[in-house]
Amino acid sequence: MHYGRILREEIATSATTPLIGIYDMYSASIAATHYNGFFVSGFGFAASHYGLPDIGFIAWPDMVAFAERLRLAFPSHHMVVDIDDGYVDPEVACHVVQRLERIGASGVILEDQKRPRRCGHADGKQILPLEEYLEKLNLVLESRSDLVVVARTDAVEESEIVRRAAALAETDADVILVDGVRSVEWIRRIREVVGHKKLMFNQIAGGKSPRLSLPELTSLGVDVAIYSTPCLFAAHTAIDSALTELKDADGRLPEVAQGAVEIGVKASTELLEKNISRHHSVHQPVSV
Template identity: 50%
Template sequence: MQYPIDNISPLQQAVRGRGIIPFIGVYDVFSAAIAGKYYDGIFISGFSFAASHYGLPDIGFIAWSDIIAFVQRVKNILPHHLLLVDIDDGYVDPEVACHVVASLESIGVAGIILEDQKRPRRCGHVDGKLLMDLDDFLEKLTKVLSTRRNLFTIARTDATELDEIIRRAKAFAAAGADAVLADGIKDLTVIESLRREISIPLVFNQIAGGKSPAYNLTQLQTAGVSIVNYSTPCLFAAQAAVENQMKYLTEHDGLLSSASITVKDCNQLLDRNLRDRYSH
């Protein structure tokens, strides 16, 4: 779907103006503040949020009201960044999906990802995923597209067979989706096949240890990818760092290590968040 030139979405404009855009997945506002120092694209990752907010796996526990509240807090400290939000299946019902989309757009979100899984849902990089009937998903997608004003809408498929991925991607594009994400793909030939079949932007999901190999931005851009969302770099880095600190404490009779980050360093980041929030 092409927007009128005077109503183009910020993410649509960015896609047109850049070769490829990385979005860094965050798990809380603090990690968003750090990631925001290096990247202007922030991904509100369902996997990371489920782990951080609930301490549970990404299998459908997220409540739509919780994700909206979280996004609002991130937007408060990163008002000028592009926020891309994973809304899973729109939280089951089309009416709920439309409400969530309208709420996120009013906050100032740049884009959302809506998937074609049915419940019980799974992380896109694990086995056992179930797909909605295509017509049922298209009904939900169409309602979302008619609800948004200029919110960049990515339609995600969790299909695993190439023919079905292409069938669904073409249907998403025909319905008016702004971009397509095929999740959990095992190599870039899927991207190259999609690029031959549809003209709208393609999205690639990077997650350490997932079904998809790790590629750099140059490789992905060459294959035809326009947007890359990194689901869990902040979450996994935090897990490793906390594990290391806890092991050190237990092994050294509770003695603090000479960590590279001190209270001064942390306060500098927090003070910057406060200063930037009220300086615009």
């Protein structure tokens, strides 16, 4: 399948395309029942795979292996992968992009941060000289075949945001992302700066950007919305609550009644069995 082309066709529609951040195969299995697009979040993967914050610790073979497992289980979902700074070296970035495209990723996001990197909504971010990032970005663009490439800047100074957004819009990148946008007014400003290019917006709970609905984002000219951490943070809340209740009940598990909201072994197994059946189905993109 031409996953990049299929994603481009959806992004080209008038409505904002949502991509849901997942952090492991189980969260992806649940998200797949609600949405047809995944965002393989660096924040979520660092938390689930290493138990660490999003500080640039991810090793590219681990991320590629995870993306491969996702594609095997979900052959029809959009899958955009966060590759941070391309794992520092431009040649490594190109190699990773080619590997991801070969296993069926729909797209990647490449940022302009320098080490030590930070979550896009954290303080203390540092960015590469623009010329150095553009050199890396252009090498990545030349190395891809069909893959959607999102050029991301983590600039925070207003004049630098404008300068970098305009420069990224002049490249062959498919989509532009300015991470950590702090207001609706700045979304409008960036939309004007990038012109005809597709625009991405990143929402993360407790982050620096405003919380906006998909219709609101569509009205602002945003083409793609990534939701980095809803699954991860929901799991954190639910696990903490379940274990608190278990402790309060002196270790007695709650009863899972027929039709109850609580998940038991039957409902969990039924969810995971869908991943087996997808291997044998016709690989067609699913609808939201």
